[in-house]
Amino acid sequence: MKKYSELSQDELIKEKEVLSNEYKQWQAKGLKLDMSRGKPSVEQLNLSMPIFDILDGKSLMRCMNGVETRNYGCLEGIVEAQHLMSEIMDCQPEQVIVCGNSSLNIMFDTVARGYMFGFGGCTPWCKLEKVKWLCPVPGYDRHFAITQHFGFEMINIPMNDDGPDMDMIEDLVSKDDSIKGIWCVPKYSNPQGIVYSDEVVRRMANLKPAAKDFRIFWDNAYAVHHLYKEKCKILNILHECEEADNPSLVFEFASTSKITFAGGGIAAIACNNANRQELKKTLTVQTIGFDKINMLRHARYFMDVESVDEHMKKHAKILRPKFEMVIKTMERDLGDAGCGTWTSPKGGYFITYEAPKGTASRIVELAKEAGVILTPAGAPFPYHMDPNDSIIRFAPSLPPLEELEQAADIFTVCARIAYLEKLILAKA
Amino acid sequence: MKKYSELSQDELIKEKEVLSNEYKQWQAKGLKLDMSRGKPSVEQLNLSMPIFDILDGKSLMRCMNGVETRNYGCLEGIVEAQHLMSEIMDCQPEQVIVCGNSSLNIMFDTVARGYMFGFGGCTPWCKLEKVKWLCPVPGYDRHFAITQHFGFEMINIPMNDDGPDMDMIEDLVSKDDSIKGIWCVPKYSNPQGIVYSDEVVRRMANLKPAAKDFRIFWDNAYAVHHLYKEKCKILNILHECEEADNPSLVFEFASTSKITFAGGGIAAIACNNANRQELKKTLTVQTIGFDKINMLRHARYFMDVESVDEHMKKHAKILRPKFEMVIKTMERDLGDAGCGTWTSPKGGYFITYEAPKGTASRIVELAKEAGVILTPAGAPFPYHMDPNDSIIRFAPSLPPLEELEQAADIFTVCARIAYLEKLILAKA
Known part of the structure; x- marks a missing residue:
């Protein structure tokens, strides 16, 4: 497959039609997915429940x-x-x-x-x-x-x-x-x-x-x-x-x-x-x-710190598949198209997607209208002003893997549509 | 018994000697009692221990x-x-x-x-x-x-x-x-x-x-x-x-x-x-x-608020005898002598003793040297400056009743000595 930047105007319009149909199908599902904040998932919160057995009415x-x-x-x-x-x-x-x-x-x-x-x-x-x-x-x-x-x-x-x-x-x-x-x-x-x-x-x-x-x-x-x-x-x-x-x-x-x-x-x-x-x-x-x-x-x-480490391994076991799935989806959908770049972090809570310049706000807007709340474009910058309008913070921790898969699919559709819109406009 | 203010210089000196002996006996015991802060006692803290059974590893x-x-x-x-x-x-x-x-x-x-x-x-x-x-x-x-x-x-x-x-x-x-x-x-x-x-x-x-x-x-x-x-x-x-x-x-x-x-x-x-x-x-x-x-x-x-009320009654049951004992000791030792005044609060955490003018710091000093830490004189005033050097905040909540009895006894000895010192100096 060719990079979007190498497509003709006709090819761009055609590709956009395909994706717009896909986007509409997602919209029809009426999903409500929140990827905006780096919150731990319920599964992660459950890991620490035994802490409530540490103190009871008879504790010293x-x-x-x-x-x-x-x-x-x-x-x-x-x-x-x-x-x-x-x-x-x-x-x-x-x-x-x-x-x-x-x-x-x-x-x-x-x-x-x-x-x-x-x-x-x-x-x-x-x-x-x-x-x-x-x-x-x-x-x-x-x-x-x-x-x-x-x-x-x-x-x-x-x-x-x-x-x-x-x-x-x-x-x-x-x-x-x-x-x-x-x-x-x-x-x-x-x-x-x-x-x-x-x-x-x-x-x-x-x-x-x-x-x-x-x-x-x-x-x-x-x-x-x-x-x-x-x-x-x-x-x-x-x-x-x-x-x-x-x-x-x-x-x-x-x-x-x-x-x-x-x-x-x-x-x-x-x-x-x-x-x-x-x-x-x-x-x-x-x-x-x-x-x-x-x-x-x-x-x-x-x-001791070893028990913290053991505990953090359990978090990682829950988080890792989420990170890997999102990254894999981006590779699959955005890689060949040359549509932006993304990080593959070794830890922490976020994936950063760097969209083609000037498309981040549009991606967030498109995602919202398809039921996926992302961190607002610009948020990772002082005064919420991203000079290139290109950085999107993706927070994969909170939703269950199944919802996250949908969100990632929707996200890459939105990212591609926004890029196509930009390219089409530039050639018009 | 006559008020201290009505005693002759000889009577004052004699009274002071009696109290100084008593004071020395207290000193000899090497007590360490802290009445300085309005802290709940261990007995009171124990009242709320069942709160740690409210949440456990399986709670919603x-x-x-x-x-x-x-x-x-x-x-x-x-x-x-x-x-x-x-x-x-x-x-x-x-x-x-x-x-x-x-x-x-x-x-x-x-x-x-x-x-x-x-x-x-x-x-x-x-x-x-x-x-x-x-x-x-x-x-x-x-x-x-x-x-x-x-x-x-x-x-x-x-x-x-x-x-x-x-x-x-x-x-x-x-x-x-x-x-x-x-x-x-x-x-x-x-x-x-x-x-x-x-x-x-x-x-x-x-x-x-x-x-x-x-x-x-x-x-x-x-x-x-x-x-x-x-x-x-x-x-x-x-x-x-x-x-x-x-x-x-x-x-x-x-x-x-x-x-x-x-x-x-x-x-x-x-x-x-x-x-x-x-x-x-x-x-x-x-x-x-x-x-x-x-x-x-x-x-x-x-x-609900009723359960708070019930809970507070248990606190009161522990606190009340402490307050009453201190007040009774003050009445017994200081009342007839006309040595200061004190509050009889219906709630809260403190008894205020208003000493004869100019004696509060001396009382706190005497108490300290007999092993009883009181809130510093002046503390209840901005910049720690009590214009009359007369207010002492007495916090009866923390010590067990038995220790508190000793502290109250020591306190009234100190209060009387300080007052006697003042009266003797004035007549000298």
């Missing part, structure tokens, strides 16, 4: 150092949970503060802290004329929503295969002291599944920002979320920052939302001692302590 | 309207939990947003929201030269810590028997648009156990603040925390604000921290629709949702 509720989990106090979280999260985050337990149920909430609070009280004795950002933020793109829409909410100017940083464009980042942060931070998802990045290379992590740790209060927001959301036996590894950013004599440069975040329950797990922040002491000055005013009972439940359920 | 995890509690979403909390918290807060379920484990955290976040983004379209407080806050005193130290952390100027408002001095409040807020809020604990106030009268609540709801973004922070922490059969009631502030055509004036807060587990319960904010919509604009950026599983556990454990 003190943790190993005697802290009563049912009462106030213990601002940094119980030691067992610090230990668990440090294993997941590949850092030291004493670098970790275990918080509530949402790492996004910790990230928001951390930005808010810089905004209200400032970092390292610098002027709080709310007192500055302008604050800028670096946003590797495509990236996580909820990150960008935070920095947009604060009115920061977001600067797109292109992603390479091994992480964000470090030349550009080094250049920007060294010159402009209004740049105060960068969002990073260093492993199995949202949405491309990119794993930062050792070089990228080292260059990140060795940044020499003009702003003393510049911070890397290292969202290690998919630290243990491998799809395959091969576990991609990244360098320990806290360690690299210390080595680079930049120990306060980074805040790292993680949660068990996609290990146990989305929004029902525990979340944590890790940083060096200086950042930690500063953080605690606000935290001790903000709360008497986070939910230690859920920490205890998690820490007793996952006795 | 969807709530009544089908929301999956183990997955993301449902920003306002599950309907069952909204209902439960609305019963506790005496308001409408649709006014409630159920959040995480800590109402203090919600209060901090709400102040932070006014500071960063502003209320009702007004200038965010971080952009203002000066922000002032009204603080009924004595009050809750953690409230004052929040407004101090933001650098607000705190203004003391004297408490009367039926709530704060409304004349002063009305006068201040009507004149000064830099006053942006007031802390209130309207029922069984911390630390005096005062219950706001209907008149105080109505006058509060009818305030005409110069600042359009003035808000009442209504911390209904002890809404159902009665010590006796008689349940003190307060007017519904949200309703009164509506009646007064002031519907956006108030944020109400509550939690189950002293119903189930301190720091392991659920917390909520209630407000009118305009405040709610504004709040949600930030909340939706801040988090994908709070822990719905703990909400489900609580909502299923407390099927």
